[in-house]
Amino acid sequence: xxxxxxxxTALNDRRQLEALDxxxxxxxxxxxxxxxVLYIKSGHCVVASGSTVSLPDPTDILAVGATIALQWxxxxxxxxxxxxxxxVPHESFYxxxxxxxxxxxxxxxxxxxxxxxxxDTLEIVTEINGTAVHHWNLSYLVRGIDRLIAxxxxxxxxxxxxxxxxxxxxxxxxxxxGDHVRVSAAGFAPVEAVISGSNMQAGHA
Amino acid sequence: xxxxxxxxxxxxxxxxVADDGAxxxxxxxxxxxxxxxxxxxxVTPGARIFALGLNYADHSAELxxxxxxxPLVFLKGVNTLVAHGGTSYRPRDAHQxxxxxxxxxxxxxxxxxxxxxxxLSCVGGYTIACDYAVREYLENxxxxxxxxxxxxxxxPLGPWVVDAADIADPQALKLSTTINGVEVQTGSTAAMxxxxxxxIAYLSEMLTLEPGDMILxxxxxxxxxxxxDDEVICDVESIGRLVNRVELLP
Numbered sequence: 001x002x003x004x005x006x007x008x009t010a011l012n013d014r015r016q017l018e019a020l021d022x023x024x025x026x027x028x029x030x031x032x033x034x035x036x037v038l039y040i041k042s043g044h045c046v047v048a049s050g051s052t053v054s055l056p057d058p059t060d061i062l063a064v065g066a067t068i069a070l071q072w073x074x075x076x077x078x079x080x081x082x083x084x085x086x087x088v089p090h091e092s093f094y095x096x097x098x099x100x101x102x103x104x105x106x107x108x109x110x111x112x113x114x115x116x117x118x119x120d121t122l123e124i125v126t127e128i129n130g131t132a133v134h135h136w137n138l139s140y141l142v143r144g145i146d147r148l149i150a151x152x153x154x155x156x157x158x159x160x161x162x163x164x165x166x167x168x169x170x171x172x173x174x175x176x177x178g179d180h181v182r183v184s185a186a187g188f189a190p191v192e193a194v195i196s197g198s199n200m201q202a203g204h205a
Numbered sequence: 206x207x208x209x210x211x212x213x214x215x216x217x218x219x220x221x222v223a224d225d226g227a228x229x230x231x232x233x234x235x236x237x238x239x240x241x242x243x244x245x246x247x248v249t250p251g252a253r254i255f256a257l258g259l260n261y262a263d264h265s266a267e268l269x270x271x272x273x274x275x276p277l278v279f280l281k282g283v284n285t286l287v288a289h290g291g292t293s294y295r296p297r298d299a300h301q302x303x304x305x306x307x308x309x310x311x312x313x314x315x316x317x318x319x320x321x322x323x324x325l326s327c328v329g330g331y332t333i334a335c336d337y338a339v340r341e342y343l344e345n346x347x348x349x350x351x352x353x354x355x356x357x358x359x360x361p362l363g364p365w366v367v368d369a370a371d372i373a374d375p376q377a378l379k380l381s382t383t384i385n386g387v388e389v390q391t392g393s394t395a396a397m398x399x400x401x402x403x404x405i406a407y408l409s410e411m412l413t414l415e416p417g418d419m420i421l422x423x424x425x426x427x428x429x430x431x432x433x434d435d436e437v438i439c440d441v442e443s444i445g446r447l448v449n450r451v452e453l454l455p
Contacts, residue, residue, distance in 0.1 A: 005282040040280040096279035
């Protein structure tokens, strides 16, 4: 288990937000989001890179959301790591989705290192079974990292040990039982996970 | 017994409230008076904080919602917690901030795929939360969104944890909230849409509950807005009274 809380940003992909715009003016949303859209993954979701992650019972695939997690220390968001934000695929953003987002083991993370100065154009590559299947560039973020931190901290504090995941791609890929997922980006330790169909618990970080 | 978390002599500690209520006995055996200690929210490090929306039908109705067909569960961070006697801050541009008195069930043993009939035995203790909401900041994304429900110090918690063994029936407790002595919320835990045992069974189908995890079980009807210098008291029968003051955010 990881002692902090992981705050994850949704709808921070410019292309995704543009594509969804007509729907976001309709019920149940009524209006596109104003504040950053966040959801929480508890420390029980966090596992070390290399862990085996069990498919939750109601699904045979997981959405694979590669992103950067800013990690707070006593000095603020001074470190960062690659994170693999796994989720049971779901269409609605209306209500909190504990069963889809917050199950144990659904957040493998790589090693934290000092946060690089320039992350604005970082390219994050997702490989499944050795084949690069997705590229996600942080230049697509609606709120870049500095603005995201500023906007989130207007209404809440992140504490040492907490993480802020800056956002995943709207077109993120999926993984199925037996798949080996690997996420990499220049300057970061990779994060890897194996998707298992058994009911074995994922190894906790 | 009533268990408090506090700072005394430069160290975070847990203690037990003496029978006469005048002192707290620390693990060392030392008895300290209330004014020698600073209370902290009685939370276990790393514990998850689950909270319920719309878990009383009369509260759902006053907000214009039908009661949900499955529990509306969201998570909170520890930044939200503040101890008994502490201060919560109303944003200057928001006037619709209201207290929500809630019974909190604290898990006492690992629970995974627990049957509803067995679930209450997984509770180790109970406390009280005042889970403030700021209605101006509601948006329909993972509602209730974090700008409403994850603000610093807007979830007073305490004053203590009462052992589950001391509560005969957690689904038959009166709850009330007063603002400056005026009652603004009243209800009974008997009116929960999903009782505590059902909530534990539901959560334990999805994840492994561990000792210390908390479930804020929702609030009955009564929406009244707070202002600067208000004193807010949430009272849950057999648990205690949780006192909180409101100031404007600097």
